Amino acid sequence: MSAVITGMGVVSALGSGVDAFASGLASGVNACAMHEFSLFGGQKRRAPAYMAAPADAKGLIEPRKLRRMDRLIRMCAVSARQALKQAGLDPSTFDASRLGVVFGTAYGALGTTQEFIDSWLKNGERHASPLAFMSSVHGIIASQIALDIGAVGVNLTLAQRDISFEAALATAIELLEQGKADALLVGGADELTSMLHEFANHFRYVERSAVAGADPWSKRGRVVPGDGAAVLLLEREGTPRKALARVHKARVGRWDVGPRAGALPQALAGFDIDRIDLVTTSRAGSANSAPLEAARERALDAALGRLLPKLTHRGNFGNFPAAGALQAAANVLMLQGQVFAPLAGGKPRTDLVGALKAPRCVLHDAASMTGSHAAYVMSAI
């Protein structure tokens, strides 16, 4: 079974909205900048990052509602509203029981969780912040979006590290296939906080020096982190709304146990792989991840039986666990007729796109260092 994407929303370092995202990718905007992060000791550290632009909620979410949302929720809720608006789906006139939300996030409301702990450390255990507690729950993203749009159908949040979005997408397609919903807002989001940056820096995972941008093809470097949210409105085939792209299959598996085949064979089973003309990956390019990424690319080449261009746009919007959602939005845009040369170190890798025409069918492959793996196939309408 396949499903169609009828709307998209993005809040990223390239701006708020799909137009900003598309034009930023097309013109090779380098959104990497030096940002200030606070350390536990109160010191400040400047480091490169792709921090998402403020979510522009104008005309999408009432200020009254917006005030109750933290930064992460705002990114997600605004992206969801953008997707509905692009699709022309008015949730107030849609059967609310058939409209749902499936979201992937590795860290959830990390900033608000920290705020809750700080509230009792500062004010005493009897005076912890109830608002921060309510908003710190990991599944709060999907709930907040449902609360905003009035959806009473399926409501799930998944946490699956670097394949959090892809796991949400696989779950959403299955739910549509089983007839559990007619339309699902499928998204991914993560927030870069100072604490997360300090933690990642401790493991020498993130870049500290003033680099021009992330280089996912580097085998020695560190990643340049980012944050943001992207949402796809996924509907069953036959929807009256205009389809932007089609998702054929999405599968989740593991590469670290069993036959080490991961999700790829299942994602490709029964699909005419000759149709695939582009591969996108979750390549980050750090010294730690490079061996896995090289192995994944060999597995892809073997599965496809030929060499295809392999792109990742984490040099455009940064690296974070749910960045797969932004890559999916980029893939939809490419399937609509554009090819985006990915950035590496702030410079476009035009050599990777070469004579590549607008793709008609994209295979996406994502893997995490901890063994999880996901793959999906998306095609042009």
Add this chain to the structure above:
Amino acid sequence: MNKRVAITGLGFCGAVGNGVAALRHALKSGESGLKPLTLFDSELAGEYPVGQYAGDLAQDFRTRKRPLKPRELARLSRSDLLAMVATAECLSHARLSAAELGAAGAGVYLGQSVCGTYNSELRYIECVREAAQRGHASSRNLSALYVHEGANSCDAIAREFELAGPFASFMTACSSGANAIGLAAQQISAGKADVMVAGGADSLSRIAYLGFHCLGVMSPEGPRPFDAHRKGMCVGEGAGMLVLESEAHATQRRAKILGWLSGYGHTCDSHHLTAPHPEGTGAIGAMRLALADARLGAADIGYVSAHGTGTLDNDKVESIAIARVFGERAVPVSSTKRLFGHTLAASGAIKAIICLLALQDKSLPANFGLNTPQDNALDLLAQTRSAPKLKHAISNSFGFGGNNAALVFSEGP
């Protein structure tokens, strides 16, 4: 569901002990595991009891499967260990070897909410203290924040038990475990997997303990669900894990089928971040969807395992919802949270096991802590009741964000 799903293994760990036998004993004896909090220091510890697991989880895992190396233990949270201990039991109960799991392409779906925060919050607090004293956080504490990630338990189970199939961590607050089981069953029913390990696990944590306190919903005397004089809930910890199999797979390997998962319903209130919809619309919807999924009518259900946290609002709304779906005093109802507290994401999974035990033993657990029923709408089980004709039971799980899940279980062959 397109096809009913067999349940062939159960695993439990919680305040009343380690193992399904300990749970079964508590359900019969009514001995509560609620005690004063000792897991961590808190100025509220003497005021609000908790459902704290008293055993040594590393030792339990050694007994059930293998010793864990110190390096492995350092990367596992208390939630991870609870989940792993219960998983080891359910796989042993199902008599499934690693080779069989591999051949079946078995997967794991886990529901969590607190995840590794018992460990990570302590490290965070230590980081804050170190920074205040020395100007920076130590490497030891920063490294240990690793356990915060929500996917840790699911990853640990998949690696340990070599489950290469579908896997996911679902975070829908206190309905997580029920949703994980329902979604895993759908994988099997849809023919995408033959074997799934599914359930929920959550440990106690400062965040949960102080969080529910600041919401004003904790009871100093333990929960008394559906009682007119109830004062609130108690936080607990635990894990419930089930082995789900396709009927063909279970039959082919001659597994003992403990019962069937025959229906799953899931809705969202879209009403409030923590409070349930006052008319119980979402809860009603989840129960009706589960019944429809099972192709059963309300009259077919012989027992409702209520979410029944013991808070004023939740029990009131659940009572309205149950009465609306099944009729007033039409079906026996009980909540068992006085035995081990509200185990959050594990709650729905533990209640799944309770339903299966009820179906096997033909015995309905009492609504422990009930003295004066809140109203006349429900047939609340003041005591354990024999139910020789019990064929189907439903379990409710409701979570923050208005997330509702209901599972229908049916007696085995």
